[in-house]
Amino acid sequence: MITAGLAIILSASVILADFRGRESTTRRKLLNGYSDSQIMQGIGIQSVGLAKMNSLVPYHFFLIWMLSLLSMATHNATLLALVRDYRRDWVLRWMRQLLMFVNLALSTVSGVFVLQTVAKGLDKSTLPVACVWKVDGEKSPSNAGLSYVGxxxxxxxxVIIFVLATWYLHSRKQKLYRIVQIVGWILMAAVAIGAAIRIILLSQAFGHP
Incomplete structure (x- = not known):
């Protein structure tokens, strides 16, 4: 989460430098590394989670999903700052697009398992998450409906953010470019902060399993 925080702050710094017409070559190179690490981290952690779903309990699987949402939001924030670099090189642009799609696909599959877990009231079960399709549901808690909708x-x-990010990545038009950067960064920062808070509240290290 520390790396994600640094990436979000650095992306804001690069965006502000662009607004002022200042060079930010060093920061861009550093941010590019953070961007790569965030999307690869999201893909990696979800791949491991899905590969081990026969042994992971729903609680840990949900934490993995939340971590992937954090990395996805952080990557999108870096994309807003680095989009000009990707637009100049079609190979990098389409490689980034492919990684974003893989990340979304894994997140969607993981989300389906989380959704099924919530629907059956098995979020506190000690059974492997793969069993959510095989066992009957338990009595759902009072806030199950809210969790389901959430x-x-x-x-x-x-999915919506992926579509917008795809448009932003490939569009050559500069109309509303600055507004999209500012609003997008604020939104992604809010999502990342929300995911981080959720992870902290769920973490056993803070005494709230």
């Missing part, structure tokens, strides 16, 4: 909203939001 999970669907997160999945739908990921």
């Amino acid at each position: 999970t669907i909203a997160a999945m739908a939001g990921n």
Whole structure:
């Protein structure tokens, strides 16, 4: 989460430098490394989670999904700052597009498992998350409906943001460019902060399993 925080702050710094017409070559190179690490981290952690779904309990699987949402939001924030670099090189642009699609696909699959877990009230179960399709549901807690809607909203939001990010990555038009950068960065920072808070609240290290 520290790396994600640094990436978000650095992306804001690069965007502000662009507004002022100042060079930010060093910061861009550093941010590019953070951007790569965030999207690869998201893909990697979700791949491991799905590969081990026969042994991971829903609690840990949900934490993995939240970490992937954090990395996705952070990557999108860096994309807003570095989009000009990708637009200049079609190879880098389409490689980034492919990685974004893979990340979205993994997030959607993971989200379906989380959704099924919430729907059956198995979020506190000690059974492997793969069992959510095989066992009957338990009595759902009072806030199950809110969790269900929230999970669907997160999945739908990921798809919408992916579509917008794809348009932003490939569009050559500069209309509303600055506004998109500012609004997009604020939105992605808010999502990242929300995911980080959720992870901290769920973490056993803070005494709230």
